[in-house]
Amino acid sequence: MNIYSSLDNIAFDKPTAVTIGNFDGVHLGHRELINRTIAIGEEKDILPVMFTFSNHPLEFLYQKQIDYLTSFEQKVKIIEQMGIKDLVSVPFDYTIKDMSTEVFAKEILLSKLNATDIIMGFDSKLGNGRQGSVDYLYEVGKKLGFDVHIVQPVMIENMRVSSSFIRELIKTGEVKRADFFLGRKYMLEGKVVHGKKLGRKLGFPTANLEVNQDILLPKRGVYYCKIEIEDKIYDAAVSIGYNPTIQSNKPFQEIFVEAHILEFEDDIYGKSVKLYFMDRLRDELRFNSLDDLIRQLNRDVLRIKNYIFT
Numbered sequence: 001m002n003i004y005s006s007l008d009n010i011a012f013d014k015p016t017a018v019t020i021g022n023f024d025g026v027h028l029g030h031r032e033l034i035n036r037t038i039a040i041g042e043e044k045d046i047l048p049v050m051f052t053f054s055n056h057p058l059e060f061l062y063q064k065q066i067d068y069l070t071s072f073e074q075k076v077k078i079i080e081q082m083g084i085k086d087l088v089s090v091p092f093d094y095t096i097k098d099m100s101t102e103v104f105a106k107e108i109l110l111s112k113l114n115a116t117d118i119i120m121g122f123d124s125k126l127g128n129g130r131q132g133s134v135d136y137l138y139e140v141g142k143k144l145g146f147d148v149h150i151v152q153p154v155m156i157e158n159m160r161v162s163s164s165f166i167r168e169l170i171k172t173g174e175v176k177r178a179d180f181f182l183g184r185k186y187m188l189e190g191k192v193v194h195g196k197k198l199g200r201k202l203g204f205p206t207a208n209l210e211v212n213q214d215i216l217l218p219k220r221g222v223y224y225c226k227i228e229i230e231d232k233i234y235d236a237a238v239s240i241g242y243n244p245t246i247q248s249n250k251p252f253q254e255i256f257v258e259a260h261i262l263e264f265e266d267d268i269y270g271k272s273v274k275l276y277f278m279d280r281l282r283d284e285l286r287f288n289s290l291d292d293l294i295r296q297l298n299r300d301v302l303r304i305k306n307y308i309f310t
Contacts, residue, residue, distance in 0.1 A: 001079075001080045001084070001085055001086070001087060002085060002086045002087070003076065003087050003089060004086070004087070005054065005089055005090060007088075007090055007108065007112055010088070010112045010113070011112070011114075012047060012049070012086075012112075012114040013114070015046040015116040016041075016046055016047045016048070016049045016086075016113050016114050016116065016117075017046050017116070017117040017118075018037070018049045018050075018109060018113055018117070018119065019034060019036070019049075019050055019051070019119040019120070020051045020052070020118070020119075020120060021033065021051075021121065021124065022052060022053065022056060022057075022163070023052050023075060024068055024163045025070055025163045025182060026070060026075055026078045026079060026182075027069075027161050027162075027163065027166055027181055028154045028161045028181060028183045029153060029160075029161040031082065031183060032151050032154055033120075033121060034048075034082050034084060035082070036119050036149060036151050037049075037119045038083045038084070040119065040149065047086055048083070048085070049084075049086045049087075050084050051108075051109075051113070052087070052089050053089065053091065054072070054089045054090060054091050060092045060093070060097070066214075067215070067216035068214050068215050068216060069163060069166060069167065069182075069186075069215070069216060071212055072089070074187065078184075096108075098128055100127050101126050101127030101128075101136060101140055102127075102140050102143075102144070103127075104127050105118075105144055106144060110144060116145075116146050116147065117147045117149060118141065118146055118147070118148050118149065119149045119151060120134070120137065120148065120150055121150070121151055121153070122134065122150055122151065122152050159181075161181045166181050166182060167216060169181070170186060170216050170217075170219075171218075171219055172219055173219035173221055174280070176279045185276040185278065186218070186276070187275060187276050187277070188211050188217070189211065189215075189272060190209030190212075190257060190272070190273060191210045191270065191271070191272050191273075192208065192268045192269050192272075192273060193210045193269070194208065195208035195256070195258065204294075204301075206259060207258065207260075207268060207273065208256065208258050209258070209259065217257070218277060218280070219280075221240060221241065221280055221281070222238065222239050223240065223277055223281060224237065224238075224279045224280075224304045224307055225238045225275045225278055226276040226278060227259055227273055227274070227276075228275075229266075229273050230271070234262065234263070234264050235262045235304055235308060236259040236260060236261045236262060236275070237259070237281070237297070237300045237304055238257065238258065238259045238260075238277075239256070239258045239284070240255065240256070240257050241284035242254070242255060243256045243258070257275075259275065260300075262301065262305075278307070282300070
């Protein structure tokens with residue numbers, strides 16, 4: 001894939017079909033946009049191009065923290081698998097912020113990207129203050145000589161598929177339901193680091209994961225996950241939370257992601273792994289004793305084994 005991280009020196013000789021957006025999560029709604037862009041590219045023998053921002057506009061405008069559904073690397077992998085070969089991912093800055101719809105179209109879409117076709121979502125806005133409504137985009141397209149294609153929303157369970165709705169599902173632990181809107185399993189990537197080793201002492205060794213702090217963690221609790229280690233897939237009980245174990249008056253400070261991998265004993269410290277969330281098992285709990293904790297961990301493992309074979 002060709003990735004352009006700056007608008008400097010970009011020059012597409014061949015005409016392009018460009019879809020524009022943040023594409024966080026690359027959910028089913030985004031996939032409609034991408035597939036439409038690829039189809040137009042094939043129909044007109046032009047290049048399908050994705051234009052996005054390396055930072056979220058809300059982060060830049062309001063210093064608002066965004067809990068991302070996908071890392072940049074994950075996003076690239078998904079869209080490349082779909083057939084996009086050219087990705088423009090540039091910083092959202094004051095220069096772009098202050099551009100009117102017409103100036104953005106002239107200076108970026110036409111001058112830089114050689115766009116003949118623009119593919120947008122039904123509620124997309126383009127330009128300073130999000131002034132470029134769909135109707136206005138049509139007007140600008142007629143004036144400047146490019147076609148505008150509007151993709152209607154994807155509806156599931158009478159809900160519009162959107163990144164914000166999927167974030168709410170993840171925040172409430174509804175990872176299984178989120179699958180239907182994402183079109184895939186929700187996934188976290190992490191590096192295995194050393195922990196307290198309490199799980200090993202209890203007979204339930206865990207892989208402690210250091211994850212990207214910008215990626216949204218599911219609601220605290222225990223989940224059934226598939227874990228990918230060096231291209232092999234295993235079953236795991238994954239705890240996300242403050243790791244309270246037994247009752248304590250100590251304040252909670254740090255959220256941990258720990259995976260107990262079923263029937264696995266290899267040393268994987270320092271290795272990168274991927275967690276695919278299958279379902280939520282239970283809330284995070286405190287226990288009166290370590291014996292109570294062990295009994296609950298056994299129940300968690302049994303539930304996963306029953307899940308696998310049903």
